[in-house]
Each structure stands twice: as structure tokens, then as C-alpha cells.
């Protein structure tokens with residue numbers, strides 16, 4: 213598979229006369245792919261049943277004639293205005309019980325079966341028309357599921373769907389009452405029709421109720437996506453993708469991906485730093501024009517775990533790469549010189565097949581007029597243009613996508629994310645942050661990491677597996693982690709709850725064959741961390757244990773923090789970097805894993821036959837005899 217470049221293009225925003233020159237320029241620049249169509253429903257079908265395909269036929273033809281391959285997006289993220297006249301109740305409702313209005317995008321409720329039918333209908337019409345079009349070489353379903361907080365809807369359609377889902381899951385209302393513990397506060401229901409969504413309750417709703425609502429909502433995204441995929445497959449053999457976003461964790465991306473042929477994601481490093489990394493002020497300032505050194509890589513590795521070709525090899529892309537300032541973060545700086553190239557190379561280093569820039573040309577109108585593109589609104593090249601030209605030339609010397617099975621795995625589990633969100637136990641405690649900090653720790657040691665699903669068949673391919681925060685654990689996961697040949701670092705908060713959000717009878721982590729129980733846990737104020745004996749701090753969360761295991765590390769007050777039995781380690785606290793890095797470092801050394809502690813801002817990534825070095829910092833750094841100026845990418849073969 214070749215490393216390729218592409219762009220996101222909106223022919224409908226520009227005069228027809230401009231298309232040909234655009235296409236020619238794209239091809240000359242060395243782009244292979246163009247994604248189109250994903251917001252164009254109202255143009256395709258201005259009134260119900262009145263179909264205007266000619267503009268799209270022409271656009272595909274013009275792009276194809278220039279040698280470009282088209283990724284066609286189904287337009288279901290932007291239902292036209294008339295759709296609301298037809299389905300007045302299709303809007304999602306926010307947590308306050310208010311319908312979310314028309315006038316932007318993603319204005320639909322995943323549970324609305326009428327809208328789901330409409331989305332399948334337009335998908336079928338598109339697939340019928342373009343399924344055999346030689347230029348349409350890939351599909352994208354919808355656009356960024358869950359973006360703008362759209363996974364959860366508190367609408368009547370969602371309530372109705374939730375009741376059916378619950379009845380299928382529990383069978384009888386007595387079983388549900390028992391599972392949820394509804395004897396508490398006299399919450400017993402007499403039938404499924406009485407069950408509401410868990411918003412607007414006087415105080416906290418039952419966490420079992422909340423967790424099931426999250427799972428239900430996630431399943432609706434899966435079902436919505438599957439319905440489109442199944443329809444496209446009836447008419448077409450081209451591979452199907454969806455473009456995920458950064459740090460959207462409210463539906464199970466592994467489950468959606470199971471119905472896709474490849475996964476893509478949208479990488480906006482500067483927008484993310486401001487908006488969702490959660491970095492402190494000092495870090496936000498330091499990396500304002502570069503982005504967080506680990507955040508993009510984390511998502512590359514997470515989404516790489518999802519898309520698979522027929523041989524089980526990863527298949528994933530960056531569908532939207534930030535090209536310059538965005539418009540949607542609290543502050544929107546321009547990337548430092550070289551960063552667009554660096555971000556793109558980093559994606560390839562992590563195994564991307566393609567990197568596509570969002571967008572071809574900056575739009576002079578509507579919501580994203582302050583969002584840069586590869587070209588200015590007047591069609592002059594934008595700042596990133598030269599970097600992309602340089603990259604396109606470099607790719608000619610480094611064409612192949614190469615993968616590399618890492619020695620270290622890190623588990624990411626969406627069900628754990630849901631459970632933490634329902635019961636964080638401390639303000640500002642989040643599963644994502646806990647896992648992300650483990651990832652950062654591994655990367656600071658110069659390691660390449662595979663992020664894996666908790667449902668992988670086993671972990672024997674790895675030397676070391678990190679499994680923080682797995683609040684709900686299946687019996688098979690417990691078994692796999694206990695019986696793998698890999699060294700496992702489990703915890704904190706492992707198996708803290710059964711599937712129905714109850715504390716297990718034998719107390720967590722409740723792993724057969726491990727003499728360890730967490731008797732109680734506590735959460736800590738951010739200004740009251742606890743010191744560790746060997747250095748570093750416990751922050752946010754710690755557990756008190758009873759165990760027949762060796763104590764490797766303790767808090768200053770004597771409470772055990774790291775416990776060991778053979779190759780199984782349990783970490784009973786959330787540690788800061790000064791606490792975590794030495795622990796992981798020691799484990800790696802004992803396992804003969806090649807480490808290379810990184811200077812500030814520098815990261816390394818290995819593929820089968822390459823070693824990449826990236827400098828996200830603004831100072832020159834030297835590592836392993838290599839000098840890396842600010843924004844440098846060094847590729848060694």
C-alpha cells in the first residue's frame with residue numbers, strides 16, 4: 213500500500229468553471245484522493261424526491277478525469293430543512309430537554325427510526341448511482357458521529373428506543389429492578405413504559421440507569437452506521453470508512469469500526485490543544501503552534517487498532533488534517549513553520565495510508581470562513597502549500613505504508629470510559645486522561661505503542677501490557693490478562709464494577725487466582741496529592757488493598773501503591789509522571805525493551821524498517837546523536 217495525500221473539497225461552494233483547474237492543481241501537487249459530498253443533501257434533493265445529480269456527476273467526472281480518486285460521503289450529517297417538516301420530531305434533545313434546532317449540522321437524533329430510514333434511502337440512491345462509478349473508490353458514512361455532543365439525545369424517540377433496548381436486555385421488569393438495585397430509594401418500576409431517560413432527575417440518577425443509557429446510545433450510532441454500510445455494500449465493492457474525531461468517546465468506536473473497511477479520523481492539533489487535550493496553561497503556551505506531542509499519536513494508535521483489511525492488517529487514514537488556523541477553538545493560532553509537514557509525516561509513521569487536508573480552499577462565507585484551507589479564498593496558495601509540496605516530493609522516496617507490531621500494548625475500553633463518566637468519584641477525573649497519561653509515559657521513554665481493544669484474543673504478542681482504569685472487566689479479559697506471557701500492569705480502578713454497575717461481591721478487582729482485594733478507595737483534592745516513597749505523587753485517586761503480593765512501592769503514609777505477583781503487577785493509584793515513568797522504565801528494562809528517554813518535545817516512532825524522530829518543541833534538541841531543530845522530522849531507514 214502506498215502512502216498517499218488528499219484533500220476535502222466542496223465543489224458546490226465554487227463556480228463550475230473553477231472545478232477543472234482545481235482538479236488539475238490537486239493532481240499536480242501530488243494528491244491522489246478527494247473527499248466530496250458529505251454535506252450536500254439539500255443540493256442533491258432540494259425537495260423530497262426531486263433529485264439533482266448532475267452537478268455531482270460532473271464533479272466526480274472532472275476530478276476523475278484529472279486522475280483523482282473520489283471518496284464519496286453520504287450527506288446524512290446535514291438533513292435538509294424540508295426533512296424537519298416531514299419528521300418534526302427527528303431533532304435530538306439536549307440534557308435540559310430542549311430540542312436542538314436546525315441551522316448548523318448534525319441536527320438529528322440517532323434513535324429516530326424515521327430519520328434512520330431517510331438516511332438509508334439517500335444512501336441507497338447514492339450507491340445506486342455511483343456504486344459502479346470507476347472514480348468513486350471509497351465511501352464515507354455521514355461525518356464525525358458524536359461531534360458537537362450529538363451522541364446523547366434526550367428526545368421522546370430516544371426514550372422509546374431505550375425502553376425497547378432495556379426490555380431486550382433484561383427480559384422482565386423484575387430483572388431490571390434487581391440488576392439496577394432499584395430497591396434503593398424506592399425506584400422500582402412496574403413496567404418498561406415507566407422508565408424515563410436519566411436526565412432532569414432531582415439528584416443523581418441511578419448509575420446503572422446512566423450506564424445503560426450510554427450503552428444504548430452507543431448502540432444507536434452502531435446501528436445507524438451499519439444501516440448505511442449494508443446499503444452501500446448492496447451496490448458497490450469500494451471500501452467504506454467513517455471519519456472519527458479526537459477525544460470523542462461517547463460511543464464505542466471499535467463497534468462502529470467492525471462494520472467499516474477502514475477507519476479515518478480528523479486531526480486538528482492546535483484546535484485540540486486549546487479545546488480538548490486538557491493541558492495546563494504552561495503547556496498550552498509552549499505548544500500553542502505545534503499541538504500536544506502525544507495527542508495526535510494517541511489517536512493514530514487508537515484508530516489503527518480498528519480498521520482492518522482482509523488479512524487483518526490495520527487500515528486507517530487521516531481524513532482531515534489541519535492546514536492552518538481553525539475557527540472553532542477558544543484561540544486559533546497559526547501552525548509554526550514546518551508543523552503541517554510534521555503532523556503529516558507523523559501520521560504516516562504511525563501507519564496511515566493517506567493524509568487528506570481539510571479543506572482545499574478557505575470558504576469566504578458561512579460558519580467556517582475563518583478556517584484556513586490549502587488555498588486562500590482568492591485561490592492563492594496558503595501558507596501550508598509549500599510544506600505539502602515538499603512532503604509530496606519526499607513521499608516519492610518513501611512510498612510504502614509499513615507497520616510494526618509494538619512490544620508494548622495499552623488497552624483502551626469504551627465501556628470503562630462510560631463507567632468513569634457515570635461515576636468519576638472526583639471532579640476532573642476521567643478515564644481518557646488516565647489512559648492518555650499512561651500513553652504519554654510510554655512515549656516519553658521513546659516507545660512505540662499499540663493501543664488495543666479489551667476484546668483482543670490475547671496479549672502474548674506483547675512483552676508489556678498496560679491496563680489502567682478498566683472499571684468493568686469481562687471474565688475473559690481478566691483471564692487473558694492473568695494468563696498471558698506478557699508482563700501486565702493493571703490498575704487502578706480495575707474491575708471496580710460488575711457489568712450492571714455494582715461493586716462485585718468478592719470486592720474488586722475480583723480476579724480468580726489473584727489474592728488481592730480493594731477494600732476502599734478515595735479521591736484526592738488536586739491541591740492535596742500524596743507523596744510516594746521513591747519519588748512522584750499520587751493524584752486524584754487511590755485504593756487501599758489487602759493482598760498476598762509483594763509490595764514494590766508505597767505512599768509515604770505506608771499504603772501500598774504497586775503490588776507484584778510474578779509477571780502480574782497491580783497499580784493501586786493514579787500517579788503523576790514522576791511517579792509513573794520510573795515504574796514503567798524499570799519494567800521495560802527487566803523485559804529487555806529498547807528505551808530511549810526523550811528530550812522535551814521530542815518523540816520517536818518505529819515502523820518495520822524506519823525510525824522517525826519528531827521535534828514538537830521550539831528548541832533544538834539532540835538525541836541518540838541526531839540533531840533536531842524545532843519542527844524537525846528525521847526519518848532513518
Ligand code: GAL
Pocket residue numbers: 355356359457478480532538539540570580583
Ligand atoms: C471537522 C468537520 C469538518 C469541519 C472541520 C473544521 O470537525 O468534520 O466538516 O467542520 O472540523 O475544522
